[in-house]
Amino acid sequence: MTLRQDLDNALNAGQGILHMVPCWVPRAFAVPGRRLRLAEDDLYALGADRGGLDERWLCSTTSPANGPDMPTDEGLSYVAGPDGARFMLRDAVEEAGASIIGAPMLEKYGRWPTLGKLFDNQGPLPYHLHPNAEHAALVNEVHKPEAYYFPPQYNPRLNDFPFTFFGLEPGTTKEDIRRALENWNKGDNGILQYSKAYVFPIGEGWFTPPGVLHAPGSLVTYEVQWGTDTFAMFQSVVEGKVVPFDMLVKDVPTEKKQDLDFVMELIDWEANILPNIKETYHLPGKVDNTGDGYSDKWVIYGKSLGEDVFSAKELTVQPGVSVTITDPGACGVFATQGRGTVGVHPVETPTFIRFGDVTLDEYFVTDETARGGYTVTNNGTEPLVLLRHFGPDCQPA
Numbered sequence: 001m002t003l004r005q006d007l008d009n010a011l012n013a014g015q016g017i018l019h020m021v022p023c024w025v026p027r028a029f030a031v032p033g034r035r036l037r038l039a040e041d042d043l044y045a046l047g048a049d050r051g052g053l054d055e056r057w058l059c060s061t062t063s064p065a066n067g068p069d070m071p072t073d074e075g076l077s078y079v080a081g082p083d084g085a086r087f088m089l090r091d092a093v094e095e096a097g098a099s100i101i102g103a104p105m106l107e108k109y110g111r112w113p114t115l116g117k118l119f120d121n122q123g124p125l126p127y128h129l130h131p132n133a134e135h136a137a138l139v140n141e142v143h144k145p146e147a148y149y150f151p152p153q154y155n156p157r158l159n160d161f162p163f164t165f166f167g168l169e170p171g172t173t174k175e176d177i178r179r180a181l182e183n184w185n186k187g188d189n190g191i192l193q194y195s196k197a198y199v200f201p202i203g204e205g206w207f208t209p210p211g212v213l214h215a216p217g218s219l220v221t222y223e224v225q226w227g228t229d230t231f232a233m234f235q236s237v238v239e240g241k242v243v244p245f246d247m248l249v250k251d252v253p254t255e256k257k258q259d260l261d262f263v264m265e266l267i268d269w270e271a272n273i274l275p276n277i278k279e280t281y282h283l284p285g286k287v288d289n290t291g292d293g294y295s296d297k298w299v300i301y302g303k304s305l306g307e308d309v310f311s312a313k314e315l316t317v318q319p320g321v322s323v324t325i326t327d328p329g330a331c332g333v334f335a336t337q338g339r340g341t342v343g344v345h346p347v348e349t350p351t352f353i354r355f356g357d358v359t360l361d362e363y364f365v366t367d368e369t370a371r372g373g374y375t376v377t378n379n380g381t382e383p384l385v386l387l388r389h390f391g392p393d394c395q396p397a
Contacts, residue, residue: 001085007092010081011099016369017343020089020332020362021078024355025064025117026051029233029243033120033159035220042355053355058116058389059332059364061090062227065250075229080358089364101330102367105391114310115227116332116389120220123160126243127191127215127235130208131251131266132305136230138253145304146225147283148216149205149312153336153349153385159218160239163197164206166214166281168272174264181234181260184245188237198278205283209304211268212281222334224300224310224389232266288313293321299387301395312389315376319384322377327370328394335361338384343374347384 001009010018024038028051032043036056043052050069057064057075064075077089089112097106105113130144168177172194180191192215200206200219208214213234233247249257256262274280289296300312317323317340339348348360365374365388378384 003087003091003095006081006085006087007079007095009083009085010079011366013082013344015344015374016366016372017345017374018089018092018364018366019080019345019360020059020364021080021086021358022353022362023057023060023075023077024053025055025057025075026066027054028066029241029247030054030125031122033122033218033220035154035156035159036118036120037350037353039352039354045355054120056118058118058334058362059089059112060115060117060227061088061093061112062115062229065229079364099368100366101391104393105329105367109392111227112330112391113227114332114389114391115225116312116334116387117223117225118154118220119216119223120154121159121216121218123218123239124163124165125216126233126238126247127165127195127213128231128233129213129266130210130231132210132268135266136228136251139230139251141230141251142226142228143210143304144226144228144230145207145209145309146223147205147207147300147302147310147312148200149222149224149283149299149314149387150200150202150219151222151336151387152202154220154222155202161218162199164200164214164217165192165195165197166206166208167196167212167274167277168194169196170273170275172273174269177234177267178260178264181248181263184236184248189235191235196277204285205299207281207283207300207302207304209268209271211266212271213267222312222387224312226309232263285314291323293318294323296325298395300389308393308395310390310392311395312387315386315388317376317378317384317386319378319381322375324373324375326373327365327388327390329390330367330370331365331388331390333363333365334387336385336387338378338382339380340376340378340384342376342386343369347386
């Protein structure tokens with residue numbers, strides 16, 4: 001059958017909700033934290049040279065920047081259609097975008113521009129930033145704002161460093177940071193002395209605009225971001241592991257890769273030295289709707305440089321309860337706890353996943369179905385908890 005036939009069959013059978021296949025992504029610069037419920041034997045299923053599988057990308061139409069050895073479909077989520085059909089969500093959007101993500105989003109962006117993911121590391125990531133739209137455009141890329149939520153169900157232990165360095169200490173000078181970059185090949189460039197580590201409460205969130213330096217710690221993180229994989233690593237050594245200089249200038253124009261003055265311009269200086277960083281970027285949950293046996297709250301919200309780029313909610317449904325949900329647009333759905341149904345689909349959170357398994361914890365709700373409403377039922381014995389991430393312009397005015 002053609003892609004269109006497979007897509008129509010999946011939409012009809014799922015009543016506008018698509019069943020997604022787990023999408024595992026390796027990272028050579030990190031050590032897996034072993035909490036994503038993937039079997040220990042499968043942590044290096046793509047080869048140790050590619051790195052461990054420490055990320056699960058959710059409803060992804062975005063390719064990672066994982067080098068020339070990366071398969072062409074790495075990071076791209078597949079739909080599990082009826083009768084064993086498989087096709088990429090990206091291809092589905094290209095084939096029938098308005099019915100999948102809505103006509104306004106298709107006209108403005110031409111794609112599903114949002115990426116959800118879980119990342120899980122044994123220790124901290126390097127101190128880095130993501131470029132703003134102006135700098136990203138120089139390498140034919142787009143900006144990358146991102147935000148985090150720390151789901152309790154995926155954080156039974158905190159691993160080695162459950163703290164996140166964020167921003168710069170007030171009083172830090174541009175000369176301090178430039179000097180750290182100049183010392184790259186001398187070992188640890190000492191850049192973390194100019195930052196501060198924060199304790200991110202489990203069950204709450206944090207917003208990270210482009211240009212803000214940060215080093216996520218070892219909590220399992222539900223991240224919602226703009227659909228790109230641009231970054232600039234500013235830390236030369238992390239827990240004894242050398243970070244190549246190339247990782248600093250990966251998304252810098254070729255003629256600027258040795259120009260530290262240009263690299264310094266990637267930093268949004270005012271956003272980094274705010275004296276009230278926590279108050280500015282911390283995201284405590286905000287209950288949006290509650291009823292008999294359920295609660296729905298915003299866990300990721302706010303704007304990046306004045307733009308509504310993405311958001312996320314957490315729905316909790318108690319055992320034996322059904323609730324009809326109406327959402328502001330298409331969304332990716334990921335179950336962190338419990339079992340039940342989402343529309344006509346069964347949902348169940350796995351405890352042990354083999355690489356290649358098709359689970360029942362991830363779905364994509366198309367725009368018309370999201371706006372028209374769909375029913376979530378908990379037929380288990382514990383709360384059913386669903387995270388939902390949305391594209392741009394879905395937050396209340």
